[in-house]
Amino acid sequence: MTDFQLSAEQLELQTLAATVAREVYAPLADGWEEKHEPLPQSEVQRLADLGFLGICIPEEYGGSGAPLMDALLVIEELAKVCRPAAFQVFEANVGPARVIEFFGTAEQRKRFLPRVPTGELTxxxxxxxxxxxxxxxxxxxxxxxxxxxxxxxxxxxxxxxxxxxxxxxxxxxxxxxxxxxxxxxxxxxxxxxxxxxxxxxxxxxxxxxxxxxxxxxxxxxxxxxxxxxxxGFGKLFGVFSIERLGNSTMSLAIGQAALDKTIAYVQEREQFGRSIVEFQNVQQTVADMKIQVEAARLLIRRAAVNAGRGLPDTLEVSVAKCYANEMAKRVSDLGMQMHGGNGYTVEYGMERLHRDAHGWAIAGGTPAIQKVRIASELFGRGFNQRVGSAV
Incomplete structure (x- = not known):
């Protein structure tokens, strides 16, 4: 499938998430970061009331039963501004509750899943x-x-x-x-x-x-x-592919936020008597940032669209995660460079994006491990990493 256009309903959901991120979380994110505080329960309840915690949970258990793409759209918009808020949506829609949805017993689904969309169970x-x-x-x-x-x-x-x-x-x-x-x-x-x-x-x-x-x-x-x-390890990691797409989307959000901040900054900052956007090196750097962000977005959307309401293709997920993780590190680093000394300060938020980018590249299987998985798919065989083991 190649049509990654969003439906009217998805665009509406994306706009709602962006509005909540801008109006609710943008003013609060710095304080939570400074105090190392997790999202307050009142904010978890807000996300539940908005329906964000049950996007992918089946309707019979109180969710919306929407495809994976819908959850990723919300995660991206929130994560551009506030990763702790996005993480609550992440855990509810691409986290371990999905293992119960796919492989749990009827009793387990009835016992656990209805409490996820309401925020009662994390x-x-x-x-x-x-x-x-x-x-x-x-x-x-x-x-x-x-x-x-x-x-x-x-x-x-x-x-x-x-x-x-x-x-x-x-x-x-x-x-x-x-x-x-x-x-x-x-x-x-x-x-x-x-x-x-x-x-x-x-x-x-x-x-x-x-x-x-x-x-x-x-x-x-x-x-x-x-x-x-x-x-059942294979089953578990089949569902874990959903979580890896959520991880990839966190990286995508970091890259997009770094790009957005950089576009605004280079038009405001002046050196040598003119805005620094007038310099070709700046133009080329920002263009390179854009290319990398869009490539990551397309890889993630390919895997999500092809998955629909089911499990994504593991090869598509490994490619998306590997590229998105590395993209977030590269693009946030380039953004810091474009901000000069200001990029190294807490005030402009670039250093936080760069720090968080490294965390998402480690979580859920590093890019190096994803490359091993990609190679296994390409060669149609497993590669044993243990010393002295037969390949």
Whole structure:
């Protein structure tokens, strides 16, 4: 499919999100950034009342049942101004709740999904561990079935919204099978016995998006919280492609915001007696920024449009994420250069865009890992990264 034109309804939704970003979040974002505060619950409720938290959730569970593209449009507009606000829409529409939608039981969908659009339930995802980042299948967190309960032991690291969300979809090892074969997923409430959280991470960016370790000391949850049993790692990462498109859209928003700020600045700033936009180097740099932003947008929209209401193509997602992540770093850096010394100050907001750009390039699988996935698709084979392993 090649027609990426937005419908009248999508344009209306995009305009609404842009208006909310400009009028509500633009005046508040700096304060939350400075204080390292997550989005207040009152603002989560605002997003719920606007219908932003249930865009992709099926109508039978209180959402709009809209295609993925609709959620990405809202995420982009909010993220241009305030990533913490966009992240709430991100988690609700492209996060772990979608795993429950696609692969959860009827009882789980009925129990969890209706509370997502209302803002009553926030769910984060736990995959990475201290010794299992890019090598996700090396995870050691275990989940053993004992009667009608699941007992979980281990440690998850770099958990976005860690210590702040009230539920977590934890990827864990369900049996002793090696690699992906033993991995499944369980929903764990934050207040379950045996669950604790580390101190909030001090990150370079993402000041309004909490990140913390989660510790499981023989934590117990009902067996009914098992979403995907051992051997379902492929299913889990199939849905994770949706989250990667959300991640790509965060990067797109950062690139677009850097471009917008730069276009305004180079027309106002004067040197050598004239506006710096009159210099060819500035013109060429801004044009290059525009080209990169638009290329990222088209790659993301291709994957989203082709996915519709289903799961996106993993190759299209890896290409989009890899390019968008790198684009955001490059374009925000060029924007800082175009701002000169002012780009290095907090006042102009360029340094925050650049810091956040690096965070989104790490989250959800780095560009380097995406390139390995792309190569696997192109050559039609897997590549084992472990030393001494047969290829």
């Amino acid at each position: 769910m984060a995802i736990g995959i990475s561990e201290p010794d299992a980042g890019s090598a996700a299948t090396d995870m050691r967190t275990t989940a053993r079935i004992e009667g009608d309960e699941i007992v979980i032991s281990g440690n998850k690291r770099w958990i976005s919204n860690g210590g702040h969300a009230d539920h977590y979809l934890i990827y864990c090892r369900m049996n002793d099978s090696p690699g992906a074969k033993g991995i499944g997923a369980v929903v764990v409430p934050a207040n379950a016995p045996g669950v604790s959280f580390g101190q909030r991470e001090k990150l370079m960016g993402w000041k309004g998006i909490p990140s913390a370790d989660i510790y499981f000391d023989k934590a117990r949850v009902p067996l009914s919280n098992l979403v995907v049993d051992a051997g």
